[in-house]
Amino acid sequence: MEIKMSSKLIVALDFSSADQALEFVNPLSPPDCKLKVGFELFVSAGPDLVRTLTGKGFDIFLDLKFHDIPNTVASVCKEAAKLDVWMMNVHASGGLEMMYAAHAALSELACPPKLIAVSVLTSMNDEQLQETGVDRLAKDQVFHLAGLAKQAGLDGMVCSAQEAKALRQQFGDEFLLVTPGIRPVGAERGDQSRVMTPRDAIQEGVDYIVVGRPITQSSTPLEIIRQINADLVHQPV
Template identity: 55%
Template sequence: MSPSPSLIVALDFDNATAARDMVNRLAPGRCRLKVGKELFVRAGPSLVREWVDDGWDVFLDLKFHDIPNTVAAACRAAADLDVWMINVHALGGPAMLAAAREAVDEAPRRQPLLTAVTVLTSHDEATLQAIGLQGTPVEAVSRLAALAASAGLDGVVCSAQEASAVREQGGPSFRRVTPGVRPAGMAVDDQRRIQTPASAIAAGATDLVVGRPITRSADPAGAVEMILDEMQVTTGG
């Protein structure tokens, strides 16, 4: 059974004050939060803990990619923050993925969902060729999703354009977390493989990551509701 679709707001801010101001304009019951590298490096784990304590589900998007022991230690530290989801890079390989899975399974309190990044949504086939990965983005994502599924991960981060192929690799309960989602008419920015919320859900995405269309809106809470409405119509909710 597929997870119920959810909306994750990407907090791509360079300081804690701006991030807090945005979060204060949103409601925990309507969306989740994504904290990436820039905000985490500037504000640290205390800000993540603050939001978790306030009732937010936090996706800690740090994309761990290192030797297995180092990634396992990082996953343990992330799990100690009681976040909802963490991620690693599938390119780290089977041993690293297995080490991450084992570390998360040992979490003493809340066990976060563990997902793997496949191919960044800013990459296209030309980029893959430049870094030495063979085939199309769909083919590369399918290979990496199979690795993640074999290691027992809960899902992957992928473009909505690959969500259907990922579902075939991991089954309906395997999460397909999709950045690069833009409501119709919004700027593409630095993304290459994008979809609208409706088309992403229809393609098989389970969790939509949306940043600038919400965080740069004059009415962020209203933007959240607009996207949720589109997701509900698509899923028949």
């Protein structure tokens, strides 16, 4: 019997309503991709949509980037885990204590979701980061925050593919690297500053790639998904 490998592709559901998201998802099956639910869709559709998607068998990355005082983040992570999501994230800039609290809260669960940290948004370049008062280049800030996430026991980081190879060398194979800002060959950059193709990202050491609008706004999304998966499955892990 043929065993289908889990896809390294996470499709960002860039929709403003549950109806739009479900219309897109209905032709898909869980081996095709994992799904990311972010702020806009979660605010519009709420936890019920997440339950519907997990009920269909999809691995869900709940991308809400929790960032608050440690007790609040710990509590909200435990509540989010009740949705049976595969992965969730926090902002590493919330600090070591906040990440410790989130990790500790999820560690109490029998089957905790993956917990990863956001470092520097891939829409930000060095100049924009320095405008926030961070006196480091984006790459240096990513490494600093990755070190805190690793120390706090988190499973990995959201990062740019451009930092992946060095992060992999420093933090090892077990530290998950999840990369947005991925654009298939020929796709527009959109609002992303630090981008890379799916094939190149995997070669740089990324575990999972996140692709949104190049798929969700395509007239042939299933074909784009098949093309990306074909590229990824033939790349070294």
